[in-house]
Amino acid sequence: MVINFGAGPAKLPEEVLIEVQRDLLNHGQSGISVMEMSHRSKEYADIHSKALQAVRDILNVPDNYKVLFMQGGGTGIFSAICMNLMKTGTADYCVTGTWSTLAAKEAAKYGKVNMVFPKPEKFTTIPDQSSWKLDPNASYVYYCDNETVNGVEFPFIPDTKGVPLVVDMSSNMLSRPFDITKFGLIFGGAQKNIGPAGITVVIVREDLIGNAMPTTPTILDFKVTCANNSLYNTPPTFIIYVMGLVFEWIKRKGGLDAMHENAITKSKLIYQSIKNSNGFYTCPVDVRYRSRMNVPFRAGSASGDESVESEFLKGAEKLGMVQLKGHRSVGGIRASLYNAVSVEDAIVLANYMNEFYNSHK
Ligand code: PMP
Numbered sequence: 001m002v003i004n005f006g007a008g009p010a011k012l013p014e015e016v017l018i019e020v021q022r023d024l025l026n027h028g029q030s031g032i033s034v035m036e037m038s039h040r041s042k043e044y045a046d047i048h049s050k051a052l053q054a055v056r057d058i059l060n061v062p063d064n065y066k067v068l069f070m071q072g073g074g075t076g077i078f079s080a081i082c083m084n085l086m087k088t089g090t091a092d093y094c095v096t097g098t099w100s101t102l103a104a105k106e107a108a109k110y111g112k113v114n115m116v117f118p119k120p121e122k123f124t125t126i127p128d129q130s131s132w133k134l135d136p137n138a139s140y141v142y143y144c145d146n147e148t149v150n151g152v153e154f155p156f157i158p159d160t161k162g163v164p165l166v167v168d169m170s171s172n173m174l175s176r177p178f179d180i181t182k183f184g185l186i187f188g189g190a191q192k193n194i195g196p197a198g199i200t201v202v203i204v205r206e207d208l209i210g211n212a213m214p215t216t217p218t219i220l221d222f223k224v225t226c227a228n229n230s231l232y233n234t235p236p237t238f239i240i241y242v243m244g245l246v247f248e249w250i251k252r253k254g255g256l257d258a259m260h261e262n263a264i265t266k267s268k269l270i271y272q273s274i275k276n277s278n279g280f281y282t283c284p285v286d287v288r289y290r291s292r293m294n295v296p297f298r299a300g301s302a303s304g305d306e307s308v309e310s311e312f313l314k315g316a317e318k319l320g321m322v323q324l325k326g327h328r329s330v331g332g333i334r335a336s337l338y339n340a341v342s343v344e345d346a347i348v349l350a351n352y353m354n355e356f357y358n359s360h361k
Helices: 014-022 042-059 073-085 098-107 222-227 237-252 255-275 306-318 343-358
Strands: 065-070 090-093 112-115 141-144 165-168 185-189 200-205 294-299 333-336
Touching: 014 237, 042 065, 042 200, 042 237, 042 255, 065 073, 065 222, 073 098, 073 165, 073 185, 073 200, 090 098, 098 112, 098 141, 098 165, 200 222, 237 255, 255 294, 255 343, 294 306, 306 333, 306 343
Parallel strands: 090 112, 090 141, 141 165, 165 185
Antiparallel strands: 065 200, 185 200, 294 333
16 A cells, blocks of 8 residues: 655545546547547537536635636746736735745746745744735735645735735645635646646636736636636646546535545644654744645754654655655655545554654654
8 A cells, every 4th residue: 555645746536546547448438538539529528617617616616706727837827927917017925935936036027026024034934914014006915825845834814905815725725615705816736636737727806807918828818718718729638637536526525624624634643743752853834834735844853864864764665655755945754635645644654753753762
């Protein structure tokens, strides 16, 4: 048995993979694979519209918001946001980790970036909202709800005093319910909680569509994507099909409330093992902002002992726990606990952490 704790592309529900395998050569009664179908065919149209509708159902998306499937990854959307929304030539960026840093860097190509708070030296916390400096002239306020590399997650939705709020939910979308109406735009790459890599789900408020800069590439123009029901050009049809199966799986498992409850249980187990280790394991993140999705930690000493960590990772692999190595920029260990990772999986890891600590103290 292998348990995949990878940060993305990440574990998919086994039930979904079995379904994909079953129908791989013959989808429905078509005699062909979804991979081989025209994106203009009736069979595919059904898969496509069901997947778009499932996003609306699961997230309770109000009518004045559009759901788009776009390509170019989360990184492509960093640029698309600027090109479509930066009407005033300036935007606010909250930088709390690796991914919001990259988004702000991209935005600086298109206009003025106002850093809402000074960029922290280490990404371990979220500065108190009372210290934020929002620009009333900003076209939007941008933040990353869950920093995948650093393990920093927002437990609150920022108050932007009416300026459209834009959020990167690439690594925690569909892991908890939230109020869509607080946002102007929400986006998330598929490869963590949603499906295989290759699509980004964008949910955008209607009135923010239609202002793209004239130089915006057609495929990054929200208006074009929306007008063509995310079928302007050939979409990654197979990815959208698998995503649709993941959406059905989420519904069967109890929706976002169930995903959230599981995420809390799983992450608590790992944080508890860290807490109970007398400093053998350390997580640098402020306890108030610790992620339910990605738990980065060091082993052996507060700054990490690479030989101990390497032994930890080898031992974990022997027991079938894979992709636990920390991001190359921060080192150490990272346990990613997306929707498809079960509570039982997290228990196996927590038990291993406890045993490893006991044999090294
Ligand atoms: N935002 C976050 C929070 C991410 O974790 C990632 C990728 N892991 C990205 C954006 C970039 O996504 P992509 O690699 O699809 O461009």
